[in-house]
Amino acid sequence: MAPDVGKRARGRISNGSKESASRGTVGCALSCAEPTGLLRVNAALAFGILHLAPLRGRFAKLYPKVSLHVHLNDLLVDLVEQGYDLAL
Numbered sequence: 001m002a003p004d005v006g007k008r009a010r011g012r013i014s015n016g017s018k019e020s021a022s023r024g025t026v027g028c029a030l031s032c033a034e035p036t037g038l039l040r041v042n043a044a045l046a047f048g049i050l051h052l053a054p055l056r057g058r059f060a061k062l063y064p065k066v067s068l069h070v071h072l073n074d075l076l077v078d079l080v081e082q083g084y085d086l087a088l
Contacts, residue, residue, distance in 0.1 A: 036065040042079065043088040048072035052088070 043052060052070060059068060071084075079087050 034065060035063050038067045038069060039086070040084045041068065041070045041086045041088065042077055042082075042084045043070065043072055045072045045074050047088060 041052075048070060049072070052072075056068065056070075059066075077084065077087070
């Protein structure tokens with residue numbers, strides 16, 4: 001499960017637009033759009049409490065259309081199988 005932006009980028013690049021991607025047009029089109037959707041993050045418990053929790057409010061203000069789902073635990077997880085977008 002790739003995030004929405006990742007799905008769009010993969011589709012554009014795999015549809016034969018590698019030339020435009022190398023010129024940066026795909027990157028600009030994606031980075032200029034307002035981020036939306038669900039971002040699933042997995043992090044160690046202590047890291048999340050110390051570093052992520054203080055940033056959550058700021059992130060919500062900067063990216064109001066992104067739903068942030070943070071899962072904190074000290075277990076080894078399979079990011080792909082469990083659908084995470086990012087692990088810290």
